[in-house]
Amino acid sequence: DVKVTQSSRYLVKRTGEKVFLECVQDMDHENMFWYRQDPGLGLRLIYFSYDVKMKEKGDIPEGYSVSREKKERFSLILESASTNQTSMYLCASSVDRGVYEQYFGPGTRLTVT
């Protein structure tokens, strides 16, 4: 079974802190994604990576950066956390771009106070 794991299920951080959210997949997938999920807004794509060290902006990249130094690991970084970044963060991976199934992790609920 494909497994996508995220470093924390719940995280509480203070405004202005630097926050790292880690995601690891074990199926040698090329593509990895970071989404945030908010009530009434559905899932929105933050960043996407199609290869090691390669990244593309999604719909809402402002306030976030990403890092992909190894194929299996994709990190989301909040350089200076703000309260409007309180959300559920979901990581996903897929074998390739296009119609391939995306496998999601369980999510990290981040609260910024």
Added chain:
Amino acid sequence: DAKTTQPNSMESNEEEPVHLPCNHSTISGTDYIHWYRQLPSQGPEYVIHGLTSNVNNRMASLAIAEDRKSSTLILHRATLRDAAVYYCILGGGSGTYKYIFGTGTRLKVLA
């Protein structure tokens, strides 16, 4: 970007079929139609996808209108474990990565 429209919520009795509708009137010719579902406290999981023809798999069936402006996810016999938020999503055509998620339909299954 093409968008999808789904009812906010639906109810079904256990062991009865469920038809979950989705409208996507601005779908492009290369957009695939995907369905994912999200069980409580979990990430979304893939259900089914199609382009023009109806599709069946072990989880569900996907019926796509001839003009592709709407589709219906069919769960043949709903169980309590099917209670989830179901997302109808467009994307993946032309080798793109981008999926457009809507807000989904919350399905409640009554015992």
